[in-house]
Each structure stands twice: as C-alpha cells, then as structure tokens.
Amino acid sequence: MVFRPSYDEFVNFSAYIEYMESRGAHKAGIVKIIPPREWKPRKSGYDIENINMTIPAPICQVVTGAHGLYQQINIQQRRQMTLRQFMEKANSELHQTPRHIDYDDLERKYWKNITYISALYAADVKGTLSDDDLDVWNIGRLDTILNLVNTDYGIEIDGVNTAYLYFGMWKSSFAWHTEDMDLYSINYLHFGMPKTWYAIPPAYGTRLEKLANETFKENYQECNAYLRHKMTMISPKVLNQHNIPFNKITQEAGEIIITFPFGYHAGFNHGFNGAESTNFASKRWIEYGKRASICKCRSDMVKISMETFVRHFQPERYENWLKGKDYGCHPEKPGKICAASPPTLNEYQMEQLESCQSSKTKSSLPQKRGCSLPMQSSEDDDKASVSSSCSSRLKQAVVKIRKLPSIPATANTTDTPPAEPAEKYDFNSIAVVRIKRLWNDLPGEPGTNLLTNGIVKNTKRMRFQTKVLTLDDED
Known part of the structure; x- marks a missing residue:
C-alpha cells in the first residue's frame, strides 16, 4: 500500500502508524509513504560538497551462490572514506549503474550479476542528515514507546533508538532479515538513486524461514536464528517456486518506507544514494518482542529486555511473565501455544562496548552488526593471524583474529599476551611442521611427494577447500 497524507494527518507519528494499520498496511509487511510537500527534513539540500561526512569503515559485499540462492559476506574495510570519495567510487566505470529500460530490466540485471564485482556499502554510519529543528517525523528522535529503553535503562543502541545513515551504490544490498527484536523500522531516502525492496507478509514469514533452514542446513544447525546474520539472499524466482508470497516496491528519493514487526525484507540500491533509518515500537509490537528469535552466537546482536514494556503495558501478565508462565501464541503463529521468553538482561550496553574499544589500539574500528571483522593491515600481520571459518557452503561468515603465542609452536599455546615482544614468526616453517x-x-602406505618443495601426499584421503575473496587493487 502507498499512503499520501496531508500535513495535518502527518504531524502525529504514532497516530498515523495506527491509522495505516487500521487500513491493513501491516499485513503486507511493508508500506510506502509519500510525505506532504510541506515536510522538508533538510532545508539546505544535498550538495555533497557541503556535507561534511566521513564513512569510518565501508563494507565490501562478497556474494557467492547460484540459481537464486546466495550467501553474502560483509567484509568491513579498514580504510575510511569521505562521502565525496564514496560518491566518486559509486559513479566510477566499475560500479556505475548499467543502462536499463525500466526498473524491471534493472532488477533482472541485478540478479544476473549479483556475484560479480563486489559492491561497497556505507552501512550503519552514525549520524543524521535531518535538520536539528525538525520536530515532525525526525528519525533521530521518534517519540514511541521504544524510548523506554533509554529512560528506564539509560541505554542508547546505535541504529535502534538512534539514527543510522546508509550510503549505497549499484548492487549494494541488504539480505533477508527482520529487525532486531522484530521491531518496526523507518527508512527515508534523502537523495540519489532508488532502492528496490522485497517484503514477505508477516503471516508467511515462517515459510521463508523453513525454506532458508532447509537450503542452508549447516548455518541453521550452528545458529537457529542465523537469518539475523544478514547473509542470506533468495531471489523472487525461488520464492515463487516455493509458493512464498512477497511484495515488491521501489523507493525513490523523498519517500519513506516502513517495515512492520516480523516482516522479513531484503533489497538493493540502484546507484549512489543516501538514506536514514532507525527502529521504533508500538504496543502491538510487545507480543512480537517477547517471542522474537535471538541469535546467541554473535556478541554484536541486539538483545533488549522486555521487562519495562511488560511492566508498563501488560501489568496483569507481569507476574506470570517473570515466572516463565506467560502462555500464548506468537501473533503470526496462531495455534502454537508457548510461554514467552523469560526476562533477560540488556546485553547491548554501549558503555561496555566503548570501554572495550578504548582498550584496543587507536587504529581499530568498531564492528558493524552483521559484518566480519576488519581485515588486518600490513603492520599488524606479525601480530595476528586471520582464519576464516567459512566452508564451501559458507557455514559461518566470520573472520576470527587471534594473537600468536610467544612460546614455540610445538608447545601448548596460551591466550596470555607475552611479557616481552615476540620474535617474528616464520609462518612457512610452522606450516611445514604441522x-x-x-x-x-595418515594410514596406509607412504605416499609420494609430488612437488620438489612441498608436502602433498599422493592419496585421495586429503581434501582441500579454498575460498577466494576478490578485492580492489587499492584494498
């Protein structure tokens, strides 16, 4: 559905969300709003030369797969960029939007070339492009019940109850996911090329989960909420083949997209653009939040305690909820009665994150949610080895960094840092020994060395899996 409110209808944010839901907009999982002409979030315009914005760590999106089923690895880059540099990169011959007849033609080109030429995406950039004196629909300070996280717990969660900026280029994408804690989200496209959005009606969200779980079994076995890793790309063609209904809509500059609780969505950018986004909540969301799936395998996932929401808005259920006896159904899974998740602590403490980051070197960068850790620079190579846990099916796209021990490689290793600087390791000799x-x-007869300088055994018992990440020359 598309709504075109007058300014008077538009003024009260929460009231207009309730009005759209009274019209059934939430059943699609997504809605587009064309704001009134009087609403101008940035009166000075969008001249890139006048926007002093630094992108601390853009991500490189490496996509693998075939036949409409893909996995996307977001590799956080160490080198920061200015917004102008990002725009020049997006408009370069390598990354510019291809010629196309219409949006459908561009969509076909996207899915045909999704695995070629990795795009950069400046995602999760702290800040806002809206004017400070904007009081109506200011994404940086929406007045909804999600504010209780700040007032009751004193916690600010970047991108959840504060604004995030997103600068995209052709083919930069966001994979299938629901919002943290299955919250609402709002996305305003300030300037630039459009975005194409796909959305699953919340009533059919479990169908998408079932398809993804069966397709990427290893991922599901490792984390039953792995779709929150924002890695899984499934094309509309595959959704049609599995009878999963979906909606598609194109967001142009100056338009607002709202996603609803448990509304799975994905999409891609048509070219260089800039958007602003955050999460919000309503009373209707509370039952979704109480029963939202939680990823427990990654430390950067958002977990919000529902205690303040149940206490304020469901006082009659509060005692049973504390005891783990608040029985009911997920709003989109009728007939399946279960107890709501018991109380949890707020595990996304910004103060703790900042204290952890301050203990690291000044050159280190904060990790974006859903991203791999930044690749080490050349001067760090002697201090850390980088090992990827990706298998041929991309079991878990995380780059793990560990410090090498200061004692000989043949002895037991320890995580305790050495008292004195260790000598540089000869990685080649260590690999040869191991x-x-x-x-x-290996069992059986001695094998034959097939290389003049190497250890390759002539036996079928050895298997090697490789993964190639293609980066730009400058990276």
Whole structure:
C-alpha cells in the first residue's frame, strides 16, 4: 500500500502508524509513504560538497551462490572514506549503474550479476542528515514507546533508538532479515538513486524461514536464528517456486518506507544514494518482542529486555511473565501455544562496548552488526593471524583474529599476551611442521611427494577447500 497524507494527518507519528494499520498496511509487511510537500527534513539540500561526512569503515559485499540462492559476506574495510570519495567510487566505470529500460530490466540485471564485482556499502554510519529543528517525523528522535529503553535503562543502541545513515551504490544490498527484536523500522531516502525492496507478509514469514533452514542446513544447525546474520539472499524466482508470497516496491528519493514487526525484507540500491533509518515500537509490537528469535552466537546482536514494556503495558501478565508462565501464541503463529521468553538482561550496553574499544589500539574500528571483522593491515600481520571459518557452503561468515603465542609452536599455546615482544614468526616453517605431522599420521602406505618443495601426499584421503575473496587493487 502507498499512503499520501496531508500535513495535518502527518504531524502525529504514532497516530498515523495506527491509522495505516487500521487500513491493513501491516499485513503486507511493508508500506510506502509519500510525505506532504510541506515536510522538508533538510532545508539546505544535498550538495555533497557541503556535507561534511566521513564513512569510518565501508563494507565490501562478497556474494557467492547460484540459481537464486546466495550467501553474502560483509567484509568491513579498514580504510575510511569521505562521502565525496564514496560518491566518486559509486559513479566510477566499475560500479556505475548499467543502462536499463525500466526498473524491471534493472532488477533482472541485478540478479544476473549479483556475484560479480563486489559492491561497497556505507552501512550503519552514525549520524543524521535531518535538520536539528525538525520536530515532525525526525528519525533521530521518534517519540514511541521504544524510548523506554533509554529512560528506564539509560541505554542508547546505535541504529535502534538512534539514527543510522546508509550510503549505497549499484548492487549494494541488504539480505533477508527482520529487525532486531522484530521491531518496526523507518527508512527515508534523502537523495540519489532508488532502492528496490522485497517484503514477505508477516503471516508467511515462517515459510521463508523453513525454506532458508532447509537450503542452508549447516548455518541453521550452528545458529537457529542465523537469518539475523544478514547473509542470506533468495531471489523472487525461488520464492515463487516455493509458493512464498512477497511484495515488491521501489523507493525513490523523498519517500519513506516502513517495515512492520516480523516482516522479513531484503533489497538493493540502484546507484549512489543516501538514506536514514532507525527502529521504533508500538504496543502491538510487545507480543512480537517477547517471542522474537535471538541469535546467541554473535556478541554484536541486539538483545533488549522486555521487562519495562511488560511492566508498563501488560501489568496483569507481569507476574506470570517473570515466572516463565506467560502462555500464548506468537501473533503470526496462531495455534502454537508457548510461554514467552523469560526476562533477560540488556546485553547491548554501549558503555561496555566503548570501554572495550578504548582498550584496543587507536587504529581499530568498531564492528558493524552483521559484518566480519576488519581485515588486518600490513603492520599488524606479525601480530595476528586471520582464519576464516567459512566452508564451501559458507557455514559461518566470520573472520576470527587471534594473537600468536610467544612460546614455540610445538608447545601448548596460551591466550596470555607475552611479557616481552615476540620474535617474528616464520609462518612457512610452522606450516611445514604441522602438515608433516598430519601427513605422517595418515594410514596406509607412504605416499609420494609430488612437488620438489612441498608436502602433498599422493592419496585421495586429503581434501582441500579454498575460498577466494576478490578485492580492489587499492584494498
């Protein structure tokens, strides 16, 4: 559905959300709003030369897969960029939007070329492009019940109850996901090329989960909420093949997109653009939040205690909820009675994150939600080794960084940092020692060394899996 409110209808944010839901807008999982002409979030315009914005760590999106089923790895870059530099990159010959007849033609080109030429996405950038004196629909300070997280707990969660900016280019994407804690989200496209959005009606969200769980079984076995990793890309063609209904809408500059609780959505950018987004809540969301799936395998996932919401808006259920006896159904899963999740602590403490980051080196960058850790620079190579836990099916797209021990490699390792600077490691010799040990432990007759300088055994028992990440020359 598309709504075109007058300014008087538009003034009260929460009231207009309730009005749209009274018209059934939430059943689609997504809605587009064309704001009134009187509403101008940035009166000075969008001349990039006059926008002093630095992107601390854009992400490089590496996509693998085929036949409409893909996995996207977001590799956080160490080098920061100015907004002008990002625009020049987006408009370069390598990343510019291809020629197309209409939006449908561009959509076909997107899915045909999704695995080629990794796009950069400046996602989760703290800040706002809206004027400070904007009081109506100011994304940075929406007046909804989500504010209780700040007033009752004293917690600010970047991008959840504060604004985030997103600068995209052609083919930069956001994978299938629901919002943290299944919250609402609002996205305003300030300037630039459009975005294409796909959305699953909340009533059919479990169908998408079932398809993803069956398709990416290894991911599901490792984390039953792995769709929150924002890695899974499924094309409309595959959704049609599995009878999963979906909506598609294109957001142009100056338009607002709202996503609703448990509304799975995904999409891509048509070219260089800038958007602002945050989350919000309503009383209707509370039952969704109490029963939202939680990812427990990643430390950067948002977990909000529902205590303040149940206490304020469901006092008659508060005691049973504390005891784990608040029985009921998920709003989109009728007939399946279960107890709501018991109280949890707020595990996304900004103060703790800041204290952890301050203990790191000044050159380190905060990790974006859903991103791999930044790749090490050359001067850090002697201090850390980077190992990817990706398998051929991209089991878990996380780059893990560990410090090397200061004692010999043959001894037991320890995480305790050395008292004195360790000597530089000869990685080649360490690898040779370890591979020789594995080689000698293989059963059967001695193998044949196939290389003049190497340890490759002539046996079918050895298997090697490789993963190639293609980066730009400057990276």
